[in-house]
Amino acid sequence: MDYVMQLVTAFLGSLGFALLFHVRREKLLLASLGGLLAWGVYLLMGYFSVLDAPRYFAAAVVLTVYGEIMARLARCPATLFIVTAAIPLIPGGSLYQTMSYFMAQDNAAAAAQGFYTLVLAVSLAVGMLFPTSIFHLLRQLRHYRAGQIKHRHS
Amino acid sequence: MDNTASLPAPDKAAQHQRFEEIEKANAYLYQALELGQYMLQCGGEVSRVEDSIRRICAAFPVERADVFTITSSIVVTIYAPRFGAITQTRRVSGMQYDLHRLELVNQLSRRICQEHLEADEIARGLEAIRRTPQYSFPVQLFTYALISSSFCLFFGGSVLDAAASAVIGVVLKFLDRSIRATDANAFLSSLLCSLLGGLLAGLAVTVGLGDSVDMISIGNIMLLIPGVALTNSLRDMFSGNTISGLMRFIEAILLALTIAFGFALAGALF
Numbered sequence: 001m002d003y004v005m006q007l008v009t010a011f012l013g014s015l016g017f018a019l020l021f022h023v024r025r026e027k028l029l030l031a032s033l034g035g036l037l038a039w040g041v042y043l044l045m046g047y048f049s050v051l052d053a054p055r056y057f058a059a060a061v062v063l064t065v066y067g068e069i070m071a072r073l074a075r076c077p078a079t080l081f082i083v084t085a086a087i088p089l090i091p092g093g094s095l096y097q098t099m100s101y102f103m104a105q106d107n108a109a110a111a112a113q114g115f116y117t118l119v120l121a122v123s124l125a126v127g128m129l130f131p132t133s134i135f136h137l138l139r140q141l142r143h144y145r146a147g148q149i150k151h152r153h154s
Numbered sequence: 155m156d157n158t159a160s161l162p163a164p165d166k167a168a169q170h171q172r173f174e175e176i177e178k179a180n181a182y183l184y185q186a187l188e189l190g191q192y193m194l195q196c197g198g199e200v201s202r203v204e205d206s207i208r209r210i211c212a213a214f215p216v217e218r219a220d221v222f223t224i225t226s227s228i229v230v231t232i233y234a235p236r237f238g239a240i241t242q243t244r245r246v247s248g249m250q251y252d253l254h255r256l257e258l259v260n261q262l263s264r265r266i267c268q269e270h271l272e273a274d275e276i277a278r279g280l281e282a283i284r285r286t287p288q289y290s291f292p293v294q295l296f297t298y299a300l301i302s303s304s305f306c307l308f309f310g311g312s313v314l315d316a317a318a319s320a321v322i323g324v325v326l327k328f329l330d331r332s333i334r335a336t337d338a339n340a341f342l343s344s345l346l347c348s349l350l351g352g353l354l355a356g357l358a359v360t361v362g363l364g365d366s367v368d369m370i371s372i373g374n375i376m377l378l379i380p381g382v383a384l385t386n387s388l389r390d391m392f393s394g395n396t397i398s399g400l401m402r403f404i405e406a407i408l409l410a411l412t413i414a415f416g417f418a419l420a421g422a423l424f
Contacts, residue, residue: 009308013376016301021197021251022288076257079199083253083382092381093309093372095406099414117384125388 003043010039010088018084027080030070034085038063042089052116053123059089060127068135078135082128091120175237178273179214183232185276186210187244189266190221190228192280193259197251199386200225200395206263213267224398225249251382258283291331298323302373311369318364319373322354326374341412347378348413352420371417378413380406 014035018028041062045055067081094117101110190207194200204223207230211219216232223229228244262279265271271279289297302323303316311319326347333343355370364370384406391399 006308009304012300012304013308016297016304017382018253019289019293019297020301021253022255024254077198077202077253077260079197079202080253080257083197083251083386086385087382088308090381090385092376092379092384093305095381095384095410096372096375096379096414096417099410100418102411103414103418121385121388124385125392128389129392 006043007036007039011036014084014087017087021084023080023084027074027076030074031081031084034063034066034070034081035088037066038085039088053119056089056120056123057127060086060124061131063089064128064131068131078132082132086124086128089120089124091117091124094120172237176240179216179232179234179237179240180242181273182214182276183211183230183240183242185273185280187228187230187242188280189259189263189276190223190230191244191246192283193256193263194223194225194228194246195249196256196259197249197253198256198259199393200390200398201393202260203228206260209267210263213270224395225401252288255283255286258286295324295327298327298377301377304373305376306369306373309369309372311373312365315364315366315369316373318355318358319370321363322351322358322370322374323377325354326351326377341409344378344409344412345416348375348416349420351375351378352417353423356420356424367421375413375417380409383409 011032015028015032018031023031038059041059042055045058049055063085064078064082067078067085070081071078094113098110098113098117101107101113186207189210190203193203193206198206200223204221207221207223207228208219211221211230211232214232214234216234218233220231221228226246228246229241230243231239231241233239259280262276262283265279266276299320303320306316306319307313329347329350330343333346351374352367352371355364355367355374358364358370359367383402387399387402387406389399390396390402
């Protein structure tokens with residue numbers, strides 16, 4: 001029940017940010033479903049690992065692949081889907097908690113929470129990097145093959 | 155090259171032609187930068203902006219194009235024998251995510267490369283994109299309420315907390331709009347929003363609308379906290395755009411500190 005609530009609110013939260021970022025009608029649903037998918041992967045990975053870093057990494061990889069595929073289907077930049085789908089994973093709450101400890105002069109707690117925030121953000125960023133690079137390489141390969149013939153002519 | 159050596163007297167016609175080429179290149183480069191700037195302001199990644207400008211310049215065509223972009227500046231030098239080297243720079247500020255417009259600018263950039271559009275055609279295309287409608291103010295109010303209540307529930311708040319968070323979210327949107335009209339500093343705006351958010355959350359619990367100040371606040375914090383910026387700053391750094399990444403990273407940390415300060419101040423006042 002707790003999980004269902006989290007999945008529903010992850011979807012709604014992504015929808016909210018998609019609206020905030022001015023994503024348009026037909027892509028709103030796709031982008032918010034990405035958020036649902038990302039949180040779903042995160043929860044699912046909980047069965048394999050208790051650490052948040054690998055769970056975040058796996059969720060980031062899946063959501064980026066989803067974003068890249070949807071970008072090709074909907075013919076628009078992948079960022080549109082990736083940024084909105086990552087919303088439930090964004091370590092905003094943890095970042096706030098860090099600064100809140102810092103303000104309360106609880107330095108040990110602030111340092112611990114700060115490193116935790118950094119680990120989450122790095123896992124997310126690196127997880128996004130892999131699929132994006134691979135899709136980029138594939139695209140270059142295709143351009144290279146198409147370009148080879150053209151270059152020979154010029 | 156040999157043609158410079160074999161110029162006994164200044165050739166008026168050739169000079170005139172060269173002058174025209176320079177003017178044309180300048181006008182084209184201006185529009186390429188205009189497009190790049192708009193892309194950055196709509197939330198495009200630094201690498202995407204650099205790539206787009208390079209392609210647009212290559213389509214002019216030029217022999218070489220060197221593009222350097224960070225989140226707050228663009229520098230482009232193009233070179234071709236017919237007009238020499240031309241450099242233009244831009245200072246970019248005021249980033250505001252609009253992924254729909256980003257998509258349109260991206261399409262325009264592709265069209266420029268495929269159809270080799272002229273400078274004035276690019277300007278017209280950009281103007282059309284600037285005029286595309288955004289979500290209306292009531293929709294934006296709903297958006298703030300939706301985000302606040304969703305994250306309140308997401309982090310384990312009660313339904314009553316979510317309702318309070320949604321109402322506060324709407325109030326914050328009104329405050330945000332009036333601050334934006336005054337051209338105030340981003341940190342000041344965050345401070346005022348978080349201070350008001352904290353005060354209203356405290357007030358809501360005292361009058362009985364909501365159970366926990368922290369749970370009500372977390373929904374509003376997700377509106378204000380630069381979590382997306384923090385993640386994107388790391389993405390920038392990992393993809394080789396270290397300066398942009400660092401700038402955004404520091405900005406995100408400072409903004410987060412300001413927000414925490416605002417809520418802490420509100421907590422102390424209550």
